[in-house]
Amino acid sequence: MQTIKNKILDKLRHSKKLNYLFITAFLLSTIILIIGCSAGKNYKIAKSRQEILKTEKDFEAAVKQEGMMAFAKFAAEDAVINRGDKLIKGKNAIAMYYGAGKTNSQLTWTAEFVAVSASGDLGYTYGNYTYTVKDPTGKTTDHTGIFHTVWKKQTDGKWKFVWD
Template identity: 50%
Template structure:
């Protein structure tokens, strides 16, 4: 009986100390706020420095974008995709606001969604607007920064 009790006690200690806690510091609410702040900074950069600069700056190296039923895989390909894009024009603007954010229990993966407005001023000076809903998946990088892995 003593051996059984000792065995159970040792197993309990082993399990307790053998469990690895989350490597992320903070709480889910803090992580959600970090993601929201990053999303808002991303949108602000798109407005001030242009869409290509913002998307390249906030993309993870392995980011995937779905555009026009086509996947753009990787930050390098993302950068190349903007080469001939109207998004480089000063006549184009993109704005968005996250309506919802959630984060994994481990604090290393999250997502946002909300509404966007894409505006193109044509040669006649008329604004052409496209509106919709965006969905972005965010992953915390080794340096502690949030970068999108899906948009």
């Protein structure tokens, strides 16, 4: 009688150990899965952040080389720019705006901050800019300020601004 009781108790102890091992394995697997998903999301955001910074640098280099018309190259089709008390809407309107006598100017800027949405397809930058204008006599005037640009990843994978 005692041995049957011991055998039953041993089986119960063994099954409790198996249950404990199963629960532990399940919890560890769940934690690893959560960490893995989180790491993938963080990687996507970090990658998007780097892509936006590179786009900002490419944008500034294009403006330096091609002039203000480069704004149209980096604008989304539905982009909007705010210039003083005026909103210029659409890529074509932006091209017309910068094509009209903006050749005696130079623009430089530095993105000091970049943030990206959790989905990784929308971001914004801000920082300082200097806009230098040369009048007909050759005198230059610097205008400085803070810029804020909203970027959207396009279907082709390129980043274009939708607000500047």
